[in-house]
Amino acid sequence: xxxxxxxxxxxxxxxxxxxxxxxxxxxxxxxxxxxxxxxxxxxxxxxxxxxxxxxxxxxxxxxxxxxxxxxxxxxxxxxxxxxxxxxxxxxxxxxxxxxxxxxxxxxx
Amino acid sequence: xxxxxxxxxxxxxxxxxxxxxxxxxxxxxxxxxxxxxxxxxxxxxxxxxxxxxxxxxxxxxxxxxxxxxxxxxxxxxxxxxxxxxxxxxxxxxxxxxxxxxxxxxxxxxxxxxxxxxxx
Numbered sequence: 001x002x003x004x005x006x007x008x009x010x011x012x013x014x015x016x017x018x019x020x021x022x023x024x025x026x027x028x029x030x031x032x033x034x035x036x037x038x039x040x041x042x043x044x045x046x047x048x049x050x051x052x053x054x055x056x057x058x059x060x061x062x063x064x065x066x067x068x069x070x071x072x073x074x075x076x077x078x079x080x081x082x083x084x085x086x087x088x089x090x091x092x093x094x095x096x097x098x099x100x101x102x103x104x105x106x107x108x
Numbered sequence: 109x110x111x112x113x114x115x116x117x118x119x120x121x122x123x124x125x126x127x128x129x130x131x132x133x134x135x136x137x138x139x140x141x142x143x144x145x146x147x148x149x150x151x152x153x154x155x156x157x158x159x160x161x162x163x164x165x166x167x168x169x170x171x172x173x174x175x176x177x178x179x180x181x182x183x184x185x186x187x188x189x190x191x192x193x194x195x196x197x198x199x200x201x202x203x204x205x206x207x208x209x210x211x212x213x214x215x216x217x218x219x220x221x222x223x224x225x226x227x
Contacts, residue, residue, distance in 0.1 A: 001170075034213030036153075043203055043217040044145075044153065055215070087153055091213050095167035097143075097155040 002026050002093045006100030012108040013078055021073045021086055021103045028068045029092035035064055035073045036087045038102075044087065048073065083107050110134040112142075112204050112218035119224045120194050127190035128221045130204030137185035138162035141207040143214055144178060144189045148200045158210060159187055167210070194225045 003026040013019050023033065031051035036044040046055045048064035051071055061076040075082055088100040115129040130142060143158040157168040161180040168178070180187040187204060202221050205214030 032211070032213075038153075043220055044205075045217070046213065046215055049213050049215070089153075089155075089213055091211060094210050095158060096169060097158075099153040099155065102152045 001096050002029060002090055002098055004088055004090055004098050004100040006088055006103055008103060009101065010104040010106065012106045014108045015078050015080055017078045019075045019078055019105065021088075021105075023066075023071045023073075023088035023090075023100050025069045025071075025090055025092075029090045031067050032090055032092035033064075033066070033071050034089045034091070035062075036089060037082075037084045038087065039084045047086075078105075080107075110206065110216045112206060112216055114202075114204060114218040114221045117222040117224070119226070121227055122194055122196055122225055124194050124225075125190070125192050126194055126223065127188050128202060128223065130187045130189075130218050132185045132187070132206065135206075138182050141210050142180065142187040143205050143207055144176075144187075145203045145205060145214075146172075146200045147203065147220075156189070158207060160210070161185075161187060194223075196225050196227075198223060199225045 005024045033051045035048040038044040047058050047062050052064045063074050086103045091097050111133045113131045138161050141158050141160050144156040146154045156172040157178045159166045159178045159180050161182045177190045204218040206216045207214050
């Protein structure tokens with residue numbers, strides 16, 4: 001199976017900060033990667049698909065980049081509603097789709 | 109508006125069977141795949157498997173093959189996840205999610221169904 005290693009596992013930041021989360025794949029996955037935000041008690045919400053395409057309705061402060069084995073999710077200026085857990089998902093090796101272990105973003 | 113509406117929370121005993129559902133609306137149910145994702149208490153997301161309601165083509169993650177059964181009834185736009193004999197370790201939140209294709213990340217998600225298995 002393709003392993004997705006997400007870092008950091010947790011992160012403290014302040015409103016207005018620029019934040020970057022990284023996912024590394026154990027083998028190349030082209031751009032077959034999505035990023036998700038999950039708030040407590042809620043279903044995940046897709047932010048980014050195909051590594052760098054912004055989901056409709058998602059604020060432009062979210063962006064994704066990368067291809068192959070290294071990917072990043074960047075939030076350019078943190079807003080209070082952005083404090084949540086973020087997951088990457090690779091869908092290159094379907095049906096063996098795998099998630100990263102998650103990054104918990106907390107208020108400093 | 110695309111919606112996936114899941115059945116309500118369940119409390120079951122070990123060894124019991126269970127079938128939970130996910131009803132799609134606002135799109136052509138038979139033209140998209142439906143996947144299932146597990147989230148154990150306080151843990152991350154695990155992808156379980158996927159079904160194409162148009163022809164019931166079903167694929168499972170190796171970790172879940174033989175542990176659960178995924179099915180769909182296209183006449184009522186509903187997908188299912190079922191267990192024949194629950195274990196305490198099946199206690200989790202289960203989400204369904206729509207995939208544009210089997211090779212795409214899921215876009216829309218259900219609200220989740222909490223399954224609690226306890227004696």
